[in-house]
Structures are given as C-alpha cells and as structure tokens.
Amino acid sequence: MQPRSSSDGDKLARLHKQASEKASLIREKASDHTILLASHFDADGISAGSIMLSAVNRLGSVPHLRIIDSVNERILDQIEAIESDLVIFTDIGSGYLEIISKILRNRDIVVADHHQPLGEPGSNLHHFNTHILGFDGSEEISGAGTAYLLAKALDSRNTDLSAMAIVGALGDQQDKGPERRFKGLNADILKDAIESKVIEVTKDLIFFGRQTRPIHRAIASTTDPFLPGLSGEEDRCLALLDAAGIPTKVDDRWRTISDLSLEEKSRIVDKIIEHTISSKFPGEIVLNLIGSVYTLTREEPGTSLRDAREFATLLNSCGRMNRAGLGIAIGIGDRGESYQQAQQLYSEYKTQLSKYMNWVATAPNATRTGKNVVIVNGKGIIDESMTGAVSSLISSSKLFGESKVTVVTTLTRSGEAKVSTRATEQLVQKGVNLGKILQNLSPKYGGVGGGHAIAAGATIQSSELDGLLGDLEKSLDEVLA
Ligand code: C5P
Ligand code: C5P
Numbered sequence: 001m002q003p004r005s006s007s008d009g010d011k012l013a014r015l016h017k018q019a020s021e022k023a024s025l026i027r028e029k030a031s032d033h034t035i036l037l038a039s040h041f042d043a044d045g046i047s048a049g050s051i052m053l054s055a056v057n058r059l060g061s062v063p064h065l066r067i068i069d070s071v072n073e074r075i076l077d078q079i080e081a082i083e084s085d086l087v088i089f090t091d092i093g094s095g096y097l098e099i100i101s102k103i104l105r106n107r108d109i110v111v112a113d114h115h116q117p118l119g120e121p122g123s124n125l126h127h128f129n130t131h132i133l134g135f136d137g138s139e140e141i142s143g144a145g146t147a148y149l150l151a152k153a154l155d156s157r158n159t160d161l162s163a164m165a166i167v168g169a170l171g172d173q174q175d176k177g178p179e180r181r182f183k184g185l186n187a188d189i190l191k192d193a194i195e196s197k198v199i200e201v202t203k204d205l206i207f208f209g210r211q212t213r214p215i216h217r218a219i220a221s222t223t224d225p226f227l228p229g230l231s232g233e234e235d236r237c238l239a240l241l242d243a244a245g246i247p248t249k250v251d252d253r254w255r256t257i258s259d260l261s262l263e264e265k266s267r268i269v270d271k272i273i274e275h276t277i278s279s280k281f282p283g284e285i286v287l288n289l290i291g292s293v294y295t296l297t298r299e300e301p302g303t304s305l306r307d308a309r310e311f312a313t314l315l316n317s318c319g320r321m322n323r324a325g326l327g328i329a330i331g332i333g334d335r336g337e338s339y340q341q342a343q344q345l346y347s348e349y350k351t352q353l354s355k356y357m358n359w360v361a362t363a364p365n366a367t368r369t370g371k372n373v374v375i376v377n378g379k380g381i382i383d384e385s386m387t388g389a390v391s392s393l394i395s396s397s398k399l400f401g402e403s404k405v406t407v408v409t410t411l412t413r414s415g416e417a418k419v420s421t422r423a424t425e426q427l428v429q430k431g432v433n434l435g436k437i438l439q440n441l442s443p444k445y446g447g448v449g450g451g452h453a454i455a456a457g458a459t460i461q462s463s464e465l466d467g468l469l470g471d472l473e474k475s476l477d478e479v480l481a
C-alpha cells in the first residue's frame with residue numbers, strides 16, 4: 001500500500017470528525033427517541049442496513065428498518081408516516097438531498113452514503129458523504145463501509161461489524177486493486193476486520209463455491225470474471241476438467257476447488273486461458289481469477305456464507321428477488337432456516353438471470369446497438385428489481401464488446417420507465433460519468449437518476465424514455481468523440 005501524505009491525513013481527520021459528529025446525534029436520539037433506518041435493496045445496501053441495525057441495537061435502542069429501491073415522493077411520504085425522531089439513510093440518499101430535507105422537514109436526518117451527491121441539504125439533514133470528503137465512492141468505500149465508519153464512531157468495539165462492510169464492498173464490486181485487493185478506505189476497514197479476527201485473507205482461485213461446489217459447477221457459477229463459453233455451462237466445464245486431466249471425484253464424493261493441489265490449480269488455469277484465447281477473448285480476463293479470497297472466520301466451514309463474495313451474492317439475491325428482509329436477518333446474524341431460504345432464493349435468482357441472458361442473446365428485438373451503447377428493451381420481460389443485475393452481467397460478459405455502455409430498460413409496476421446503465425473501467429478512464437449524466441438528464445424527462453461514474457440508474461416517465469435514451473447517446477458520443 002502507498003504511504004499516506006499529510007493531505008491524506010487531513011482528509012482522514014475530517015472524515016473521522018464528521019463521523020463522530022453524526023455519531024453524537026445518533027447516540028443522543030437512541031437514548032430516548034425512536035430511530036428509523038432506511039437502506040438500499042442491493043447487497044451493499046443490505047449490508048449497510050445490517051451494520052446500522054446492529055450498531056443502534058447495541059446502544060439499547062430498537063429501530064425500525066425499511067429497505068427501499070429508490071428515493072421518491074411516494075417512498076418519502078411512507079417514511080414520513082412512520083413515527084420517528086431520527087431517520088438514518090444508508091447507501092442511498094446523497095443524490096436526493098433536497099426532496100429528503102423537504103418531505104422529512106420535521107425530523108432529524110442522517111444520510112450516510114457513497115454515491116455522487118446532488119443539491120444542498122436542509123439544516124435538518126446531516127450529510128455524511130465520502131465523495132464530498134474526497135474519497136471515491138465507486139472504488140474505495142461502499143455504502144456498507146460508510147455505515148461502518150459511523151458504527152465505529154458510535155463505539156470502538158463495533159469493529160466486528162467490519163466483516164459486513166467488506167461483504168458490502170464486494171457486493172459493489174470494489175475489489176479492483178491488483179490481485180482483487182481493496183484500495184483506500186476499504187483497505188483500512190479490511191485491516192480492522194483482520195485485527196478483530198472476523199476475516200482472513202488468502203490468495204487463491206476465485207471461483208464461486210470454492211469450498212462448497214463440485215469443481216465444474218464452481219467454474220460454471222463464476223460470473224466475475226465472466227468466462228466466455230464456461231460461465232453458466234456446466235457440461236463444457238466438465239469437458240475442460242477432463243481435458244486437463246483433473247479427477248472430479250474421490251470415491252463417490254465430488255472434489256471442490258479447495259481439495260485441489262497447487263499443480264492441479266495451475267493446470268486448470270492454463271486450460272481456461274487456452275479456452276479463452278481460442279474463443280477469441282483476451283487471456284488476461286483469467287488473471288482476475290487469481291487473487292484475494294476473503295474468509296469470514298465466524299461462519300460455519302462448508303457454507304457459502306464463509307466466503308465474503310458468496311455472502312454478498314446471497315444478499316443480492318434476497319434484495320433483487322424482493323426478500324430484502326431475509327437478507328437483513330442474515331446480515332445481523334440469523335442462520336438456520338434463514339440461510340436455507342436464502343440458498344433457495346439464490347438458485348431462483350440464478351435461474352431468472354440466465355433466462356434473461358438467453359433472451360438478450362437470442363430474441364431478435366431485445367437489443368439495439370448504437371455507436372457507444374447497447375440498449376436492451378426489457379419491457380414486459382425483465383422485472384424492475386433485476387435491471388441492475390442484468391445490466392452488470394451483460395457488461396461484464398462483454399457480450400457486446402468492451403467499448404459500449406450497457407443500458408437495460410423496463411417498465412415498473414407503477415408504469416414508469418426504469419433504466420440501469422453500466423460502463424467499463426476503460427470508458428470511465430475516457431471520461432464517462434454515468435451518474436452525472438443521468439443526474440442531469442432525468443429531471444428533464446420527469447424523473448430522477450444518478451449513481452456512480454461506472455454504474456447508474458434512473459426512473460422517469462415511460463412516455464419520455466426515447467427522449468432520455470437519445471440524450472444519453474448524444475452525451476456519450478460527445479465524451480467519446
Ligand atoms: O447502490 P450501489 O452503490 O450499492 O450499487 C452499485 C451497483 O453498481 C451495484 O449493483 C454493483 O454491482 C454495480 N457495479 C457494477 N460494476 C462496477 C461497479 C459497481 O456493475 N464496476
Ligand atoms: O438500479 P441500478 O442497479 O442500475 O443502480 C445503479 C446505481 O445507480 C446504484 O448505485 C444506485 O443506487 C444508483 N441509482 C441512483 N438513482 C436512481 C437509480 C439508481 O442513484 N434513480
């Protein structure tokens with residue numbers, strides 16, 4: 001890790017000062033007032049909500065928690081109707097400061113978030129945003145990490161909650177340092193997790209289900225990185241193992257990745273590189289398969305919760321399959337029945353996602369390709385809670401190459417248009433900032449939007465969708481000219 005300069009030291013001092021100011025307010029309210037928590041519905045948001053719920057519980061207060069998929073007037077009216085003296089938003093809110101301050105004008109509000117902010121908060125809104133404090137919220141701190149900083153400011157014994165902050169950061173794909181390590185504030189949080197013995201880091205092959213699944217299923221279940229011709233293709237993975245001379249069973253028991261010797265692992269990697277290059281994809285994709293593996297030491301060995309990346313995927317499945325409450329139960333420590341249910345949801349989520357991916361790859365009118373975009377029209381097909389997952393997967397699968405922004409659209413149950421966009425690191429380096437583009441354009445089309453440079457979304461009036469998409473393409477053409 002790079003040594004920190006004195007200006008980094010100043011930034012950190014400001015961050016911790018702000019965290020302790022917000023913590024004082026939360027502590028004061030927790031003593032004899034009611035607190036309402038609101039958090040985003042994806043893996044990071046569920047992790048953030050679980051951290052705040054645990055931290056506030058430990059103060060002796062029993063807060064309510066609402067998981068929300070967006071911030072708008074309807075949702076804020078519902079929050080307004082719930083009795084509370086303090087509302088704490090995590091992993092959501094920084095793009096919606098004015099409307100939150102206005103509708104919840106009779107409450108104290110804390111917004112703890114890592115999204116690109118917009119507007120000015122009212123005097124009742126206490127904003128804790130890592131971007132404003134100079135820390136890049138798309139790659140060095142997640143919503144869960146931001147919530148963890150508050151939890152730690154509330155009580156220094158809360159360092160065990162760092163495990164969930166790491167789960168949230170993995171859910172937001174922030175393991176983008178060399179060998180899938182963390183950068184910046186995430187690396188500091190990881191240090192807390194290692195010191196408090198809740199996480200161990202080792203270097204290994206990063207396949208989904210390293211310790212729990214037969215090897216061919218672990219390879220086929222891996223979508224980050226996406227392995228062309230292997231992700232989602234169990235039979236081809238079996239054939240690859242056969243070609244590499246790897247026995248898949250010992251007696252009647254399936255072997256797992258963690259049963260393999262170093263030599264066998266390197267034979268598998270060589271075969272995957274060979275396969276990737278022969279499918280005309282760059283062999284470097286495979287490098288992302290080797291790197292830091294984060295083991296949650298307090299979890300039962302042999303369960304998917306023991307691996308922090310798999311934990312995040314389970315939470316994401318809960319949120320996106322409309323069972324965020326189950327995700328929270330797991331996030332605060334429920335196991336047994338909750339874990340079984342989440343496993344079941346994960347398998348339904350995977351089936352749903354591969355149905356959508358097949359449809360995208362084969363339906364003649366599913367996609368339209370422009371110079372810098374590929375647009376998926378998921379109206380009537382893709383559920384509104386799944387657009388982000390589909391967009392992420394299309395983008396990482398490089399189904400349409402690496403040089404286009406992926407845009408997935410659908411119609412919501414209340415008749416609005418929902419848009420989920422994903423760029424690539426390459427495009428962000430060229431200046432693409434999807435969060436800013438959607439923040440600026442959406443109000444023109446009767447809606448709201450925002451997010452990160454690399455991943456952003458919007459909800460607008462459905463009759464205005466073509467207008468927004470046209471303007472989005474124009475903005476991208478200008479940046480990428
Ligand atoms: O609201 P939040 O910040 O938690 O969501 C960020 C979203 O962006 C996540 O769904 C995450 O998976 C996605 N993402 C992505 N590609 C990246 C970084 C984030 O698809 N490189
Ligand atoms: O919904 P989706 O997963 O595509 O969202 C991508 C990112 O954009 C997330 O970080 C989400 O919080 C953010 N977003 C936002 N405002 C919206 C929609 C999405 O800030 N209206």
Ligand code: ZN
Pocket residue numbers: 044045091114142143144172
């Ligand atoms: Zn987040």
